[in-house]
Amino acid sequence: METPLNYTELRSVDQYRKLLRNLHTLNAGESHATLVRMLEGLLASPLGPEEQLEVLESARQTITFVQHEMSSRYAAHPLPPDSAEDATLRQVVKLWTALSTAYARLAEHSGSTGDEFRAQWPLLAQRRIQYLGQVIIEYFRAHRAEPPGAWQVVHAAYQEAERAGVTHSRVIDPLNNTWKAQSPDEAYIALLLIDLTNPYGRNQRELNWICRWAQRFAPYCILQSEWDKDDARAYGLDLNEDHGLRPIALIGTRPGMRRFDGHRLAAQIKAMLAEFKQGTTPASLGLGDDCAQPACARLLVSLYRPWGMSAAGRRFPRRSKRGGNFISTDWEAIGLLVSGREFVPPNRRQLMSNRYDMNVLTFGARADDETQPDLDAEAEARRRGFIIEEWATVDHSVSGFRLQRRHPGQRIEHHQLVGIKPGDGNQYLLGQVSWLMYEPDGTLMAGIHLLSGLPSSVAIRGTGINVASHEPYIQGFMLPEIAAMRAPASIVLPAGWFQADRVLELHTGESRQVRLTSLVARGTNFDQATYESVAT
Numbered sequence: 429m430e431t432p433l434n435y436t437e438l439r440s441v442d443q444y445r446k447l448l449r450n451l452h453t454l455n456a457g458e459s460h461a462t463l464v465r466m467l468e469g470l471l472a473s474p475l476g477p478e479e480q481l482e483v484l485e486s487a488r489q490t491i492t493f494v495q496h497e498m499s500s501r502y503a504a505h506p507l508p509p510d511s512a513e514d515a516t517l518r519q520v521v522k523l524w525t526a527l528s529t530a531y532a533r534l535a536e537h538s539g540s541t542g543d544e545f546r547a548q549w550p551l552l553a554q555r556r557i558q559y560l561g562q563v564i565i566e567y568f569r570a571h572r573a574e575p576p577g578a579w580q581v582v583h584a585a586y587q588e589a590e591r592a593g594v595t596h597s598r599v600i601d602p603l604n605n606t607w608k609a610q611s612p613d614e615a616y617i618a619l620l621l622i623d624l625t626n627p628y629g630r631n632q633r634e635l636n637w638i639c640r641w642a643q644r645f646a647p648y649c650i651l652q653s654e655w656d657k658d659d660a661r662a663y664g665l666d667l668n669e670d671h672g673l674r675p676i677a678l679i680g681t682r683p684g685m686r687r688f689d690g691h692r693l694a695a696q697i698k699a700m701l702a703e704f705k706q707g708t709t710p711a712s713l714g715l716g717d718d719c720a721q722p723a724c725a726r727l728l729v730s731l732y733r734p735w736g737m738s739a740a741g742r743r744f745p746r747r748s749k750r751g752g753n754f755i756s757t758d759w760e761a762i763g764l765l766v767s768g769r770e771f772v773p774p775n776r777r778q779l780m781s782n783r784y785d786m787n788v789l790t791f792g793a794r795a796d797d798e799t800q801p802d803l804d805a806e807a808e809a810r811r812r813g814f815i816i817e818e819w820a821t822v823d824h825s826v827s828g829f830r831l832q833r834r835h836p837g838q839r840i841e842h843h844q845l846v847g848i849k850p851g852d853g854n855q856y857l858l859g860q861v862s863w864l865m866y867e868p869d870g871t872l873m874a875g876i877h878l879l880s881g882l883p884s885s886v887a888i889r890g891t892g893i894n895v896a897s898h899e900p901y902i903q904g905f906m907l908p909e910i911a912a913m914r915a916p917a918s919i920v921l922p923a924g925w926f927q928a929d930r931v932l933e934l935h936t937g938e939s940r941q942v943r944l945t946s947l948v949a950r951g952t953n954f955d956q957a958t959y960e961s962v963a964t
Contacts, residue, residue, distance in 0.1 A: 438466075438473065444483040448490050456497035460519060463491055467526040477537045477545055484530055484555075491527060492603060495520055495562075499569055503632040505841070506571035506864045506872070517570050521563050528559035532585075550597035553589035553612040560585055561619035568627035569635060572866050573873075576670060583667040586616045606644040606714045617649050618642040620665070620688065623672035624734040629863030629875065631842055634727055640716055641728075645735065648693040651686040663688040663734075694736025697728060751851030752818045753831060754806070755876075757840055759922065759953060761814035762847035763903040765856040767885035768805045773901040774887050774935040805856075819874070821851065826913075828859065828877040840864065840874065843951035845920070848876055858883045858905060858920060860951055879949075879956065880915035881907035887935040888921065901935060907956075916958050918948050926955035931962055940964070 438444055447466060451459045466487070470480055498520050502513040535552040560582045567574045589595045595613040604610050610618075621642040627635060651665065663673040665686040673688050700713055710719035715728075756762055763771050806816060815838045819831040829848070840846070840861060847856045859876040866872055887901035905920040919932075919942070930944045941962040949956040 438469065439475075441475070441479050441482050441486070444470070445486055448487055451490060451494075453490065453494055453497070456494050459490075459494045460498055460523065463487070463494060464519075464523050464526060467523070467530055471530060471533060477534050480530070481534055481548060481552075484527070484534075488603060491523065495523060499566060500632075503569045503635075505839075506866055508836075508866055508872075509572070509868060509870050517566060517572070520566050524559050524562040524566065528556050528563075528585075531555040531559070535588075549592055550589075550594040550612065551599040553585070553592065553594050554599050554601070554610055554615050557582060557585045557589070557612050557615040557619075558610075561615065564619065565622060565627075565639060568622065568630075569632075570866075571628050571864050573868060575868075579670045579672060582616070582619065586612065587667060589613070604643055605640060605716070607647070610643070610646075613651065614643075614646040617651065618646040620672050621646060621649070621735060624663070625731055626863055628865040629842060633723075637716065637719060637724070637727060638731070641731075644714055645693050645696065648696055649688065649690045649735075652689055653684075653686055655687045655689075690735050690737070694732065697732050697736050700728060701725065701732075751821050753821060753829065753851055754816050754849040754856075755819055755831075755840075756809065756814060756816050756847045756856075757838060757844060758814050759845070759903070761809045761812075761816070762845070762856070762858070763885050763905070764809050764814075765805045765816075765847045765849070766858070766883050766905065769803060770808075771885065771887070771903045774939075822873070824850075827880075828862070828875060831874045831876060833872045833874070834870075836870075837872075840872075841952050845951055845954040846876065848878075855882065858907070860949065860954075879907055879918075879920065880910045880913050881918075883907055883920070884936075886919070888919075889933050891931045891933050891941060904934075906934075906936075916948075918956050918958050919944075921955045921957065923951070923953050923955060926950070926957045932959075 438447065444466070447462070451462060453459050470483055473480070475483070498516055501516050502511075507513055507517060531552050535549065535556065564574050564578050564582070567578070586595070589612040595616075596611050598609045598611045598614075600608065601610045602608060618639075619642070622638055625638050627638070630638060662676050664676040664679060664681070665673050665688065666679055666682055667684060667686070669679075676685075676687070679685075700715075703713060704710075704721070704725050710721065710724045711717045715724060756765055760771070809816060817833065817837050819833050822830040822832055824830065829850070842861055842864060844861045846859050846861060848859045849856045858879040860879065862875040862877040864872065864874050883905045886904050886906045888904040889899050889901045902922065904922070907915075907918045907920065909915065909917040919934075926944055926947050928944060928946070931941055932944065933939060933941055941964055942959040943962050944957045944959050946958050947955065948958060
């Protein structure tokens with residue numbers, strides 16, 4: 429069949445189904461354009477509401493597949509507004525919006541139809557909330573600020589479902605991997621759960637897992653309209669505002685507010701973590717065939733507090749502040765800026781044994797190495813071609829900063845180790861990028877979590893029978909114990925260096941050995957671990 433250019437010419441459900449079957453879904457761009465035109469044509473078609481609903485339900489799986497293929501073009505890294513794939517994001521959002529609009533239109537028509545179609549109200553409400561939520565999720569995926577009004581339309585759809593009395597009515601949903609069914613309030617809660625997970629701080633794989641798990645765990649959570657006064661750290665929801673859950677202490681108690689309760693989910697998460705210790709696989713617990721350990725367990729542990737305890741995770745209050753901060757992302761540059769001197773391996777002579785030693789040639793004997801002089805580390809780093817950028821402070825707390833960069837700059841990644849010098853300080857600290865988000869004007873917002881303690885540079889290398897005496901040292905960092913913050917002494921190593929019980933040789937003027945005990949944090953370019961001294 430030749431596909432008509434005007435999709436309003438399709439006169440039957442079978443014609444729409446044939447169109448869907450003939451789509452070349454591997455050509456995501458072409459299929460996507462066809463699906464958008466198909467939905468636009470469906471809204472103007474002469475088909476009755478029952479037939480239109482049948483078409484929409486037939487198209488859902490294909491639309492989901494094509495949308496996933498399209499979004500993978502921008503999901504790997506934060507998407508600047510002026511990038512080539514910005515148009516792709518707009519196209520994906522357009523299709524989710526068209527799909528939610530189609531279900532909303534059917535809900536409007538259902539008021540003038542018979543009782544038989546009014547029985548579809550729960551399904552129409554669930555689908556509408558789900559796809560309005562997908563719009564927000566796409567902005568999370570692209571690490572872009574949600575557009576104004578995005579949350580308000582979701583809240584409005586939920587309130588309409590409440591007025592219709594269908595929020596708790598479960599409907600069949602073949603695309604729900606665990607339950608194969610979902611109610612309107614479960615679709616709503618799933619979106620709220622995703623928003624609680626610091627979505628702008630998640631990589632592509634983590635966000636995909638979180639979206640799936642939110643669907644799985646939503647039935648264990650409730651939104652309360654009445655509750656006893658309790659911990660002010662609990663999360664509340666104001667349906668008149670343009671955002672998701674917020675700590676009640678931050679937004680205050682207001683008429684019509686809802687309180688999020690996830691205590692039943694806490695028990696579920698604890699039970700799953702116990703199963704992991706017994707060797708149970710994530711797939712057998714309904715978390716997904718692609719969920720690998722130990723990454724799956726680490727992610728689930730990080731979700732326990734916001735999801736299960738229904739409590740805000742911030743330990744220290746943020747304070748507004750203005751000023752500039754200098755940031756470097758290169759490992760060698762960070763070492764230079766932290767220590768104030770060039771890194772020189774302690775066994776440099778052995779590494780240079782096949783070269784002429786100018787001391788021997790000149791003086792007939794080997795002279796002792798000179799102590800490395802302190803230098804202007806920032807000037808030296810720039811002279812060597814390293815980039816040191818200035819970021820403006822938005823606000824800060826004891827544990828980190830919220831920063832912004834209004835101009836294009838060096839690439840920065842989630843969970844990356846950076847060196848940061850606060851505007852009111854003279855010492856570079858170590859920080860980890862906890863989240864990234866672009867504003868519509870291209871401003872890049874970043875959250876930097878500080879690694880506790882004043883860092884010092886250290887030379888490190890492996891030990892063991894396979895390690896030769898001339899094995900080169902590389903640069904690492906030591907962080908002292910900070911008892912007030914319950915932070916143990918730790919060592920920061922290049923990515924991939926941590927192995928439990930691995931013994932390393934450290935050199936800070938004299939040599940000693942330490943055994944790595946536990947992993948504190950892992951990022952794209954570093955491992956942070958606790959350690960214990962080894963007697964030699």
